[in-house]
Amino acid sequence: MSGAVNEKELIGTGLKKRTEEALANDFLRKAVAFTTDKLKTGRLGAMETFGNWEEWRERGKQIRKHVVENLDYYLTQFTDNVSKAGGNVIFCQSGEEAVRTFLNIAEERKAKLVAKGKSMVSEEIHLNHHLEERGIEAIETDLGEYILQLAKETPSHLIIPAIHKNKQQIADIFAEESGEPMVPETRVLADYAKTRLRNYFLEADIGLTGCNFGVAESGAITLVSNEGNGRMVTTIPKCHVVIMGMERLVPTYDDLEVVLNLLARSATGQKLTTYTSMITGPRREGELDGPEELHLIILDNGRSAQLGDPVFQDVLHCIRCAACLNVCPVYRHVGGHTYGSVYSGPIGAVLTPLLQQDMKEAGQLSYASSLCGACYEACPVKIPLHDMLVQLRARKVKLGLTPLAERMAFKTFRTTFGNVTLYKMATKSAYYAMKPFVSKGYIKKAPGPGAGWTQSRFLPMKPKMSFRDRWEALQRELKQQGQDGAKAAKKGGERHE
Ligand code: SF4
Incomplete structure (x- = not known):
């Protein structure tokens, strides 16, 4: 399997082919199983040491449910606070609109280089591709994303994008880029990436990031990361652009504490991710660093269509921790590229058809599940993904989309x-x-x-006699035995007389 999913390849039509390729790729299967096992074990350990995990999980669910049920209120509060802090807020209905908005910002500033922190939403709208078309260079600065960008591949996991690669493969990619031999050792590889990326941070015209959570009460944009790149991207370039999904909010800092605890523990088994940054507006007078401008693009792209849906609204509770991927028997066998979508695993199988509003092609992903329910058990905000997958299949049947x-x-x-x-x-x-x-x-x-x-x-082989036949035969036999016994008893009694 090449690992690079052609964006034009139809999700459903190509699913079988991609699955067969992934299943035939022993290396990929072992690599994905190895890392997801580690993440899973880390999560279980973190849950145990945390103590009352189920109570925290319920709190997480209630926070996300409350936000999604009152999204209009919290979006207004959040964006008012971002504006008060000096940020420029832009709502975009579709991916195309978000791309256009970003390109306008870039072109107005004659930007030639964009340094990107990790952002799944920018992957969702295929931003890099559009920037390339306009001659703007976009460099991924998250290590996993950087490796994949050089390899011309898309992420195959929500939080470990290069989950399917080993050190030797990464060394080969870096060697090809540098034209120098590369030793497949973590330190050497990390040093190489650090040196290469440092210049990009310094030279970038725009820093682009996603947003893990927006805090409504203050307008703070919260970013969590295990690498320092997020802070470089948000402080060095003069202009910082944030692209976030419209549902990624929490009302208060107290709520943020709950979801950050759930996120880190569910994602990697850490108590907290190494860097938690909260950004409220651009640089103020007297501050030593930070961008001069901050633009916040809030993306709908199919999300608001789920609001009010009795079955699917809860999918907006997702905090993108990837715990459901790590436990999914399907994901663990085939990896993320097989799904043909930016979002893979059980959450991807639900989210992709809903966001794309495409049951015919993307709806095929609902069959990429054994419906075992492991995803629900692992989900820190209790999203019933397995039920949703069944409902998506039912929707396909109702629409007459099955063969x-x-x-x-x-x-x-x-x-x-x-x-x-x-x-x-x-x-x-x-x-x-x-x-x-x-x-x-x-x-x-x-x-x-x-x-x-x-x-x-x-x-x-099906037995010659079904259980029902055997049962009836047994009943007949017992009845016969009873009748024979009664006859024998009667005869014995007559002789006695
Ligand atoms: S559905 Fe739940 S487990 Fe899966 S990524 Fe979202 S929050 Fe995490």
Whole structure:
């Protein structure tokens, strides 16, 4: 698997091909399983030491629920406070509008270089691609994102974007860029990236970041990171642009404390991420650093369409911790690129069709789940992702978007299982239908639509007698035995007389 997902590749149509490629890639599977295991173990340890985790989880859920239910109020309070602090707030309905807005800001300042901190929303709107088209260089300064930018790949995990790469692969990427041999050692690789990135921080015309949480009561933009790049990007360039999803708010600093605790522990098992920065407005008079301008782009892009939806509104509670990815048996086998979307794993399978309002293609992701519910168990704000995935599948059925063969199969299934005589006939004939394909009690290669099932496991032969038949035969036998016993007793009694 190349790892680079072609943005034009249709999400649903390409899903099967990407899945097969990922499954055939042993290295990718091991790398993803290794790191997600580490993250999962870290999370479990952090939960245990935290003590009353379920209470915190419930508090997290209530905070996010309250914000989303009162989003208009908190957005107004937040943006008023950002403006009071000297920031310029721009609401954008769509990704295209956000891209246009950013390009305007860049072109008005004749910007040639943009230093980027980690921002999933900028990935969502494919900002780098548009900047490149306009001849503006955008450099990713988060280490994982930088590696992927050089490799021309998209992130394959929400918080560990280069989860599918090992040190040797990273060394090869850096060696190609520098034209020098590179030792695959963490320190050497980190030093190389640091040296390269330092100049970009100093030369950038604009610093661009996302926003983990906006604090409504103060207008503070909160960024959490384990690398120092976030602080460089937000303090050195003269202009700082923030792009955030419209739902990423908390009412107060007290609420922020709860969600930051949940985020760090769920994401990496840390008590807190190494750097937590709160930015309120641009540099004020007398301050030594900080940008001269701060622009805040607040993006809707399909989010407001979920408000008021009885099933899907809760997806806006997400704090992007990636815990659901780390425990998902599907994600752990195929990694993030397979989803063909910026957002992968269970949250990506729900969020992508909703944000893109595309059930036909993106809706196919709802089948990338075993519905085991592990994602819900791991989610620090209790989003019932597994229920949502079922509801997305139901939506696809209602819209008539499932294949004709599937619709026919389920119609036949419903008719057969709704009629006792047909059911009995079907279960009896299944034995004879399967027989020609059986070897040593199993079908190892099923024909037709059953082929997918036997690709990775054997299908056991259906017994000749169903449980129902055996049960009825047993009842008949017992009845017969009872009758025989009664007859024998009666005969014995007559002889005695
Ligand atoms: S759905 Fe829950 S577990 Fe998944 S990223 Fe969002 S907050 Fe984290």
